[in-house]
Amino acid sequence: MSTEPFASVEIIAAKRDHQELSDAQIDWFVDAYVRNVIAEEQMSAMAMAILLNGMNRREIVRWTKAYIDSGETMDWSTLGRPTADKHSTGGVGDKITLPLAPLVAACGVSVPQLSGRGLGHTGGTLDKLESITGWRASLTNAEMFDVLNSIGAVICAASQTLAPADRRIYALRDVTGTVESIPLISASIMSKKIAEGTGALVLDVKVGSGAFMKTVEQARELAITMVGIGNDAGVTTRALLTAMDVPLGRTAGNALEVQESIEVLSGGGPTDVVELTVTLAREMLEASGASGLKDPAAALADGSAMDVWCAMISAQGGDLSAPLPTARETHEVFAETSGYLTKLDALAVGMASWRLGAGRARKEDSVQFGAGIQWHVGHGEVVTAGQKLFTLHTDEPARFESALEVLMQGYEIGAESEIAHRLPLIIDRVV
Secondary structure, three states: OOOOOOOHHHHHHHHHOOOOOOHHHHHHHHHHHHOOOOOHHHHHHHHHHHHHHOOOHHHHHHHHHHHHHOOOOOOOHHHOOOEEEEEEOOOOOOOOHHHHHHHHHHOOOEEEEEEOOOEOOEOOHHHHHOOOOOOOOOOOHHHHHHHHHHHOEEEEEOOOOOOHHHHHHHHHHHHHOOOOOHHHHHHHHHHHHHHOOOOEEEEEEEEOOOOOEOOHHHHHHHHHHHHHHHHHOOOEEEEEEEEOOOOOOOEEEHHHHHHHHHHHHOOOOOHHHHHHHHHHHHHHHHHOOOOOOOOHHHHHHOOHHHHHHHHHHHHOOOOOOOOOOOOOEEEEEEOOOOEEEEEEOHHHHHHHHHHHHHOOOOOOOOOOOOOEEEEOOOOOOEEOOOOEEEEEEEOOHHHHHHHHHHHOOOEEEEOHHHOOOOOOOEEEEEO
């Protein structure tokens, strides 16, 4: 005789029939799944019902809370400094976390940054940092606290005990065609960020071909949902909608993006990467009530952000004196005609980088740290016949053909009047 208070099939049927689930139903359903009372196929059916029929704000907040309650939560109150974190929904050339965490720390706010690995055409922060010799992604909570306390910023992997319900459901969504559900995306992202214990959170919601959300409307819906969840949980949360129709910076790939991040921290780097990093830093400082301490642009210029970067990487075992990995083989693409780079599609660049070995198709795959792409000409810039446009990097020359196949579809050279309209770097702000 079952002692469970609900029957799982009745709750699945309720959501299938567009009904609102109660707090008690949601709490039990997620907990029962973690306890293996609910079978994988039943959670798969629930995920599809949520994808098709949605959830209201209260249901999403409660579903997120059930994820949080499935594991431990972290507390940084003894640090004596405000804390802020940033989450990006992922894109191509999106190395912003790397310069951003030390930059915000250099301005007086601690950054407990739990990051992930790349899957498909979007790169992962941990994969990029692991291209640094000796750097460790996995820290104990005590190690994380020590680095945060002494240096002010830490970038590491989330522990297995943080929102474990999300970890299991995330893997299930991947193989059941339910990744796109805004309630489930929101709960997945926000449960980890709230459990992480940060006081303020800034969300970078990408829009465009290289992003998960292809339209401004989709991205705004996701941003509004996540900002609501965060604020309801007592975390000061805001979101920026930012462009991902064109890739960020001039590189996509692990070690290539680390090198570009170091250029930004040295006071140089591509203007779009610098602008987005400084803009997000100001948002994080303001959200944590520390905007008057130091301006991020000044912290880049005076080297203090670079000092934090060096200390943070060293504290996690990274050897900054060791050269970054480079791919064994390169292939260069030259312009056949003169004109303007009228198109540079983020998805095509991301897919080409992935095909070169910079990303993974499945979670268990390994990545090539030196693989990726550099583009030597930016969207809308003048091109001269014979000029170098791209350099492709990989350890396996057999990969060049398939990478070039997708890359060639992703750029065009034409007249100035043919330059494709692109999104502004900062599209909108949601608070």
